[in-house]
Amino acid sequence: MNLKKLLALGLSLSCACSFLTGCGSGDTVDSGSGQASGAAAQVVLYSNADDEAVTAMTNALDAGGYQGQYLVQTLGTSELGGKLLAEGADIEADLVTMSTFYVVSAQEQNQMFLPLDFEVKTLAEAADYTAPITSQEGAIIVNTELLAQENLPMPKSLKDLGDPVYSGQLAVTDIQSSSTAWLLIQALADSYGEDGARKVLSAIYQNAGDHIETSGSAPLKLCRAGEVAVGFGLRHQAVADKASGLPIDFVDPAEGNFSLTESVAVIDKGDQTNPLAMEMAQCIIENARAELIQTYPNPLYAGEAADPANQSAHPMTFPEPLTFELFQQHQALSESAKP
Template sequence: MNLKKLLALGLSLTMATALLAGCGSTNDTSADAGSAGESGDTSAEQVVIYSNADEEAITAMENALDSNGYEGQYVFQTFGTSELGGRLLVEGTNLEADMVTMSTFYLQSAQDQNDMFLPLTFDVNTLEEVPDYTAPITSQEGAIIVNTEMLAENNLPMPTCLKDLADPAYAGFVAVTDVQSSSTAWLLMQALVSEYGEEEAQNILHDIYVNAGDHVESSGSAPLQLCEAGEVAVGFGLRHQAVAAKNDGLPIDYVDPTEGNFSLTESVAVLDKGDATNPLAMEMAQCIIENGRAELQQNYPNPLYEGESSDNANKSAYPKTFSEPLTFELYEHHIEISEAAKP
């Protein structure tokens, strides 16, 4: 995709963010949220952190910072992935944030376009090589989510693979996420394309969308919430969230699809603002990685760093990696397949 097209997409996403901001599309959290205020006004000393992370990850990062002397010195502002991605691509180093935690593929595209992040000054001993301006905080996998009570009440079989969700037997009982609005759905797209090829993946996705009807959602957590509420019997979402719901005693279970549990990482990066760079941002990034991973792994069990391991009970059955590097351009291509699949 050329630069002009990338800028146009980023601008549209940023405009959408601005329009939605008044409706509560962003959220501020911090160890001293009262001092930041609802408007997001922060003192010069506070590190502004923009993030697309889930609540569980935000809490773990806040705990790491607070317990290591940074309480009251930062503020988190949370966004949807597409919203924050648009800001990164369009605003570059003009972004208000001093630090971001974001889907790694978006960070890489933003760096390629805007050269906006500093090389990290601390050791990042990851199991796989990563760009020198990123340090992964989480690895998130997708899975099929089911409401076991609804399956039984409606005599529906337990699905074993994503292709099962295209079976007309599940019509009206399915919820999925639109990849155009949430990267969670990209985990489903990667699995379908990897297993069946693009043409057949589009056909299967079409039938899944037909079964989902009005429940092709914009939020990655919506399918789980709909399963929890008993509005649908089957969904696709983040595996760790389904595990937590099951452990909480809800009638929720999860199925590792035979096509594979694909994953996306989210990473921390520090903005290069020249003389205006907040020196605490790099310190806090290091603190999150060195002191936050133990708690982060409780919800996101995939090992990312040397010396880490995963509880066998939390391991997915079919972990897989897409055959091509995960880039913004590949993401856009899979969005095109998804759009063509819509009824």
């Protein structure tokens, strides 16, 4: 959900990044048909996923026999969303994993995805051309050592982040560049209405100052480095830092832990559709979820159960459907709250 480095541009780079693509020989074997498939047949996967999710997906693909038959390119949410909306089925990718609201909007605008030809048993209704891979929640992040050093109170709500006591000690993300910020704005808009959300958000931005960041992971990194005491970011990343022994803790805000899903979809390129893309989509859904749910604890499919110790205290869903239009509306709300 944040801006990331380019993982693969072509076969030569993928060989250098063999931990992702499994490149090692000129030709590989298609595990579905047993026919040789060279570099031209490789599936290009575009994704806005975090490193943890990319690792889980590539682990599943490699274990499923697709090692060397795909290239992964990660992009930020806004960048990939813009490509989907602007390029449609002409996009280079054969397969995408992306924030679901962008996938739905791209399909409505461009009719660019194929119906999935495998069974998808989701807990919530999903369009027939997409299947969720992760559900990511927001939370308040704190550096416990710096919080104590600066004699700052532990925040309990997002509204608390607007208290002047946190001035210069807060980092958040800009919704113009990262959908992580949408988790914060959804919570504020649901709890306080648009006018109330604007007021709270204005105070938050005032406290953040220069730390209204473009990357969804930046607030956590700033907390980790001790540059700020408090941030707002992805809950699962803070959970991992705390578990690793870093002086990082997290707070499930009183306004709720709102979530966004990311989903897989296959590009409809007509006669040029890569037949392996659908197979790989199925492999990701059927074989990566066991690893993914260890990091992203919200169950998405029938039969899944998350560790209760890893679940958020206040899981919430925004009362309106999450669409690109609503995203733009909340972007405008954010802009109006900036100093």
